[in-house]
Amino acid sequence: RSSLITGCYANRVGISGALVPSSKIGLDSEELTIAEVVKPLGYATACFGKWHLGHRRPFLPRQHGFDEYSGIPYSNDMWPGHPESPKAWPPLPWYENDEPSEIIKDLEGQEQITRRLTEKAVDFVHRNADGPFLLYLPHSMPHVPLGVGPRFRQTTRYGTYGDVIREIDASVGEIRAALEEEGVLDRTIFIFASDNGPWLSYGDHAGTTGGLREGKGTTFEGGIRVPLVVRYPGVVPAGSVCAEPCMTIDILPTLVELTGGKAPQKPIDGRSIVSLLRGEADASSPHEALFFWYRNVELQAMRMGRWKLHFPHNYRSLEGRAPGNNGIPAKYNYKMSVGLALYDLETDAAETTDCSDENPDVVARMKTLADRMRQKLGDTLTRTQGSEIRGPGRLPSG
Incomplete structure (x- = not known):
């Protein structure tokens, strides 16, 4: 989320891993967000959904350029209904702007989240269609625990997960219809994407990788490759x-180019992908390489064009284990490991065959690029301190 909001790798802005209710950090006020990029142009801005960039007042959306905020401040499984650690979490709050307005007490409350966010989004479109606006809608679903509204319950062949996806699809449709009703659909940049692959341990309450290796919580393709759909006639x-690789870090600079908005003065990592969106004949990824950190700033993998290089690291897997069922997760094997391994994603998207021995020049170039990036943004696997890490926002001491 910090990458999408700021155009930076998360570790550049000091956000490493998912913040929890006890966290005392958040997105720093000096970081320019997608909302602040367009505010100088007179845009109305709103965030409805899962924020997860700090739930303390200084870190909430209205302190980062959004005029309105409604939703939950962190993951919807961080509550007393957690299937494995219910006593570890406080009640789950629902926020209106800067304050919690109510507590989501039970699954019935979770079942209303998608509907409530959709209604907020549609209302915002109708209220602001006469001028420019930016709407950021990070749905909390299909994160577990799954909650689906009564209208969509048992309406698919794929159980609760399928029903949740159908409700999200309907949400997108309602927002599109509102834009069309207001006559602004074809003047609106409509972006739809996901944040990560499926949480495989939850079995029938998770999605599918479509044959890609591993899932959420890893830097294999099943964990990081997600869809991106853009509509802008x-x-x-x-x-x-378009098959060229890009990242959520590219959203902010792309919006800057498309809107003429305010570009960040501090260094960011994203690059505009407007040429890719236009389908220009010779357009290619604006990055020579993309980098994948996980856990506590571990540079686990990188991509350069068709090539994916994994650096030696441990990872979790369900290989050989039955997945979870009905909202109860299975146990991962956390002792899996991969060595230095190169994969050709054009012929082996499932990352099954290490071809590093056959492509030593490719490996050498990627390792050089990785070393440069480690010097900038760090890597705990090699005990490298990054010189360009800016750090998160922190609550005042005392």
Whole structure:
């Protein structure tokens, strides 16, 4: 989320891993967000959904350029209904702007979240259609525990997870219909994406990787490769498909180029992908390489064009184990490991065959790029301190 909001790798802005209710840090006020990029142009801005960049008042959305906020401040499983550690979590609050307005006490409350966020989003569109606006809608679903509204319950062949996805699909449709009703649909940049792959330990309460290796919580393709759908007539050709790699860090600079918004003065990592969106004949990824950190700033993998290089690290896996069922997760094997391994994603998207021995020059170039990035943004696997890490926002001492 910090990457999408700021255009930076998360460790550059000091956000490493998922913040929890006891966290006393959040996104620093000096970081420019997607909302602050367009505010100088007169945009109305709103965030409805899961924020998860700090729930203390100085870190909430209205302190980062959003005029309105409604939703939950962190993950919806961080509550007393957690299937494995219910006593570890406080009650789950629902926020209106800067203050918690109520407590989501039970699954019935979770079942209303998608509907409530959709209604907020549709209302915002209707109230602001006469001028420019930016709406950021990070749905909490399909994160567990799954909650689906009565209208969508038992409406698919894929159980509760399928029903949740159908409700999210309907949410997107309602927002699109509101834009169309107001006559601004074809003047709106419509971006839909996911944050990570499926949480495989939850079995039938998770999705599928479609044959990609591993899932959420790893830097294999099953954990990090997600869909990106963009609609913007006159810029994005209808029905076009792009296979060039990009990241959520690229959203902010892309919006800067498309809107003429305020560019960050501090260094960021994202690059505009407007040429890719336009489908220009020779357009390619604006990055020579993309980098994947996990856990506590572990640089576990990187991608350079068709090539994916994993550095030696441990990871979790369900290999050989039955997945969870009905909201109760299975236990991962946390002792899995991978050595230095190169994969050709054009021919081996499932990352099954290490081809590093056959491509020593590719490995050498990628290792050089990785060393440069470690010097900037750190890597605990090699005990490298990054010189460009800015750090998170912190509550005043005392």
